[in-house]
Amino acid sequence: MTRKLVSTGSPFEKVAGYSRAVADGDWCWVSGTTGYDYAAMQMPDSVEDQTRNAMETIRKALAEAGFDLADVVRATYYVTEAGMMDTVFPVVGSYFADIRPAATMIVCGLVKPEMKVEIEVTAKKRG
Numbered sequence: 001m002t003r004k005l006v007s008t009g010s011p012f013e014k015v016a017g018y019s020r021a022v023a024d025g026d027w028c029w030v031s032g033t034t035g036y037d038y039a040a041m042q043m044p045d046s047v048e049d050q051t052r053n054a055m056e057t058i059r060k061a062l063a064e065a066g067f068d069l070a071d072v073v074r075a076t077y078y079v080t081e082a083g084m085m086d087t088v089f090p091v092v093g094s095y096f097a098d099i100r101p102a103a104t105m106i107v108c109g110l111v112k113p114e115m116k117v118e119i120e121v122t123a124k125k126r127g
Contacts, residue, residue: 023065
């Protein structure tokens, strides 16, 4: 398998010089993904909707690279407030309940004030 770059068409990707995902062999790395609706370039207000949008963008990027959510082995969740874990965890749990990747949640600032959550994952094809 050759290296494959995946884009969502977000203007941020071109400006910052990155790909939504990079697949190389049995591995795929998905960049930190926020909750934008990339078709409308709008950010919902709720952290729940942002989390769902981020997970759907990740799911689509993985699929375009030839991977599936079931291939995810590592997830990192970045939130702007610790109390958001009670909202974020059930949403990501609905995607990863049976997959159960190794995961970390970090409380931090994000680059735009409307961003409340950012998620990045690493996937490895199952042998």
